[in-house]
Amino acid sequence: MEKLANNSVKGFTQIPTYTYFLFLFFFMLWSASAQQTALEDGKKYILGGIEVTGLQSYNEQTVKTYTGLRIGQPITVPGEEISSVIKKLWGLELFTNVEMYQTRIEGDKIFLELNILERPTLTNVTVYGVKKKKVEDIINDTDLKKGKKITESLIANTKSYLENKYRKQGFLNAKATIATKKDTVGVNSESMVINIKKGDKVKISEIAFEGNEKLTDKRLRKALKKTKQKKFYRFWKKSKYINDDYREDLASLVDAYAEKGYRDARVLSDTFIKVDENNIKLKIEVEEGNRYYFGDINFVGNSVYTDRQLAQVLGIKKGNVYNGVLLKKRIADDSKPDGEDITNLYQNNGYLFSNINPVEVSAVNDTIDFEIRIIEGKETFLDHVQVVGNDKTNDHVIFRELRTRPGQKYSKDNIVRTIRELGQLGFFDAEQIAPDIQNPNPNEGTVDIQYSLVEAGSSQIELQGGYGGGGFIGTLGLSFNNFSLQNIFNGEAYKPVPMGDGQTFALRLQASQAFRVYSLNFAEPWLGGKKPVRFNLSFSRTQQFATNFNERRQIEADKSRGFSITGVSAGLAKRVQWPDDFFTISHALGYQRYEFNDFSNLGLFNFGNGTSNSFTYTLGISRSSQGPNRIFPLSGSNFEITAKFTPPYSLISGKDFGAITDELDVLNNQILTLGNQQAPSLEDQAEITRLQGQVELLEEERFKWLEYYKVNFRGDWYTRIVDKLVLRTNAEFGFLGNYNNDIGNVPFERFFVGGDGLGNFQLDGREIIQLRGYENQSVTPLAANGTPAGGVIYNKFSMELRYPLTLKPSASIYALTFLEGGNAFSNFNEFNPFQLKRSAGAGLRIFMPAFGLLGIDFGYGFDSDLRPNSIGPSGWQTHFIIGQQF
Structure with a gap:
């Protein structure tokens, strides 16, 4: 055979080259034709049976079903059926090998074997x-x-x-x-x-630039928002290398040039240089190009707005340095849903289908002319507005808050506002409120909107016990923030209480050996159901008993002596349309009755028996645009001014309170003189008692009807720094004044500054002002007996940086750092707004729907407080927050 093979080669090489290739071509053509003929000549059979071999875990019938072959069906062998079966079984990715064999033929019947090897x-x-x-x-x-x-x-x-x-x-x-x-x-x-x-994180040791002359290395590094080189002082932005972030930052690098007029700037190359296992160097080569300026800017296709109106919104004039980033934002600012741009201008006025496109029409030397081409489209109206996902809250509670109603013009601004209003209700997860634009019809000029909501827990329970004031304090609080009063007698509506109408019903009980507190509050946000008029009604009752400590330092209460306050108030608050519809004006009437029974140890007044009354009118003006999440606002502001008045009884009655004051001074001096004797006689002690009784009667007459005015201001501003990092700035001021200097300032309604800011059991109108870094009420003027008397004027400023760890419906958690300063003063003459008690610190907040707000703050007070013998800084203080405002 070997010889025959050699002769063949020798003889074949004598054939001319072109003949060889011609022969080879015909040979290949003949082979392909023969194969095709063989396939076409496949014989037809009837499938008599199929056996599956190699099975380990699969049932044989299951595999047969996968093949699609049926006994008795016609089949051509060889043919497409067999090839298709094998291909199909391979596609299942269940087997590592699939082979088909012919086992026997009986007449026109064929029997096949399918051998498979299963994957593990x-x-x-x-x-x-x-x-x-x-x-x-x-x-x-x-x-x-x-x-x-x-x-x-x-x-x-x-x-x-x-x-x-x-x-x-x-x-x-x-x-x-x-x-x-x-x-x-x-x-x-x-x-x-x-x-x-994983190895160690790879850090960027250096970011180097080449080709940049117009912008410095520092400016270009700043443009790389997420890609930073190592610096010992950098702790917020890390220097680790992440490829996706780096690619995004290269685009930001080009934008940095575009902002300065270098339209043609581009990245020529970027090189990744490995310094060692844990460090790399980035080398970026740029081409800056020439600087350009805006030329003529013409508007084409606009009929709804004039060129002048559009130019005013665009805010770019001929001769300005070219800024491609600014031009994009003024056309359509994707970073702000309520941005002041031309796209929003049209979409807020019903032109959903408008399209604004800036086009460069010429670039001569360093000047670029633009046409802003506008397709306004048809004016768009809302056809259907739907809400889904509200399982507990009734539809009317949601629909009354919607700023988008069927038949209205489409407005993007109204959609954004609706999201805020629904989030502020507190009944839904603000992070998941999603408007879905459906069925847009440019020809008809209609569109549908569907708001998807996720119910969040709106009721809270407060159940706690603790040790304070020398004894155990127990608290039970229930707050139902989506209550339904109309279903109060409907047994089927109790789940566990009637819910769904957006009303508030709160009950709070607190008790210890020394005091008891009961309060009840009901609020209807839409009185009458047609307008946003909030009605509020509250009742309160507090009892504080005289206490002392026994020889074992345990508190003992004398319930035959005490001090109680009974109060009721009713208020109306209406949302108004001017200056804008974020404003609310509120009115409230309140009455409190103070009853004293042998109780004069508060240090604020000198009568221990009798009664005092307070009838007040409160006017409030507020504006709240913070949102969209009421727990963690990202933007907006909230400010409130309130003025609380009592009637000027002394001016109306004409009574000479100066004479009463003079008489009190005489009596107090007599008591002081007698009491300063080294050994007062029994007659002197009896005289002191008699004089004290007269003082009490005069003091009771002086404060029979409390008269005062009280002005408060509070402002909060929320500024989004980056992502969800939010700066909250706060300013507060309060002043308590009187109509008659002979009466002086009332002993109630005062400001107690310092500590965690939580209210306590005394409902005497006092305001507890948070000032972290100091002990509770320690930045508060003192009475003659050394106890906190409360200030009549205070101011406070604070800044908080907040960042959310999670904003899920089950729990919203955010961390914060703060700088704070505040102080309280006994009178207006002492007031100095710059004389502040300063502090700084950090904290954590957790909001759970069932329990409200929980938190902890660690604050350092840099100054001494107002307590006697307070020297040096207050130092570190820990504050636990329960149920305080967000």
Whole structure:
């Protein structure tokens, strides 16, 4: 054979070259034709049977079903049916080998054998190199579930996913190795072992630029928002390298040039240089190009707004340095849903289908002329407005807050406002309120809106016990913020109480050996159901008993002596349209009755028996635009001015309170003289008692009807710094005045500054002002007996940086840092707004729907407080926050 082969080669090489290629071409053509003929000549049979071999875990009938072949069907062998079956079984990725054999032929019947090799089944996954709590997340993310078939693509995709996952987090050297081994637990089963080596995070040691002359390296590094080089002082923005962030930052680099007029600037190259295992250097080469200026800017296609109106919104004039980023924002600012741009100008006036496109029409030398081409489209109206997801809250409570109603013009601003209003209700998760624009019809000029809501817990329970004031204090509070009074007698509506009408019903009980407090509050936000008029009604009752400590330092209360306040108030608050519809004007009438029974140890007044009355009118003006989330506002502001008045009884009655004051001075001097004797006689002691009785009668007459006026201001502003990092700035001021200097300032309604800001059990109108870093009420003027008497004027300023850790419906958590300063004064003459008690610190807030707001603050007071013998800074103080405002 070898010889024949050699002769053949020798003879073949004597054939001319072109003849050789011609022969080869015809040979290939003949072979292809023969194969095609063989396929076409496949013989037709009737499938007599099919046997499946190689099975381990699958049922034979199941595999037969997968093939789609049926006994008795016509089949051509060889033919397309067999090829299709094999291809289909391969596509299932359940088998590593599929072969079809002919076993026998009986007449026109053919019998086939399908031999398969099953892929192994995954039984268990073990992950090394990560924390145990992260293992479940990895298994879920990669879908490595028990029973899954192990394929090459599964292993490769899992490996790729894990390495990319950690590289995105800055671990550029991350490696994942995956191995499988037989598992005796089941038939044809294997376990998988994943070993992850993240390595250290790769940091950027240097970012170098080439080709930049117009913008400095410092300015360009600043333009890289998420990609920073290592600096010892940088703690907020990390210097780890993340490729996706870096690619985004390269686009921001070009934008930095565009903002300065360099329209043609581009990144020529960027080089990744490995310094060592944990550090890299980035080298970026740029081409700056020439600086450009805006030329003529003409508007084309506008009929709704004039050129002058549009130019005013655009805010760019001929001769200004070219700024491509600014031009985009003035056309359509994607970063702000309520931005002042031309797109919003049209969309807020019903032109949903408008399209604004800036086009460069000429670029001569360094000047670029633009046409702002506008397609206004048809004026758009709302056809259907729907709300879904409200399982507890009644529809009318939601629809009355909507700023988008069927038949109205489409307005993007109204949609944004609706999201805020629904979020402020507190009944829904503000982070998940999603408006869905549906069925847009440019020809008809109509569109539908559907708001998707997720109910959030709106009721709160306060159940706590603690030790304070020398004894145990127990508190029970229930607050139902989506109450339904009209279903109060409907037994089926109790789940556990009638809900769904947006009303507020709150009950609070607090008691200890020394005091008892009862309060009840009801509020209807839409009195009558047609206008946003809020009605509020509240009742309160507090009793404070005389106390002393026994020889074992345990508190003992004498319930035969005490001080009680009974109060009732009713108010109306109406949302108004001017100056804008964020404003609310409120009116309230209140009455409180103070009753004293042998109780004069508060240090604020000198009568221990008798009664005092207070009838007040309160006028409030407020503006609240903070939102969209009431728990964690991202923007907006909230300010409130209130003025509280009592009638000027002394001016009306004409009574000479100066004579009463003079008589009190005489009596007090007599008491002081007699009391300063070294050994007062029994007659002197009796005289002191008699004089004190006269003082009490005069004091009771002086404060029979309290008269005062009280002015408060509070403002909060929320500024979004970056992402969800929010700066809250706050300013507060309060002043308590009187109509008649002979009467002086009332002993109630005062300002107590310092500490956590939580209210206490005394309902004497006092205001508890938070000033972290100081003990409770320690920045408060003192009475003659050394107890806090309260200030008649105070001011406070604070700044908080807030960042949310989670804003889920089950719990909203955010961290904060603060700077704070405030003080209280005994009279206006002492007031100095710059004489502040300063503090700084950090804290955490947790809001859970069932329990309200919980938190903790660590504050450092830099100054001494107002208590006697207070020297040096207040130092570190820990404050626990329960139920305070957000």
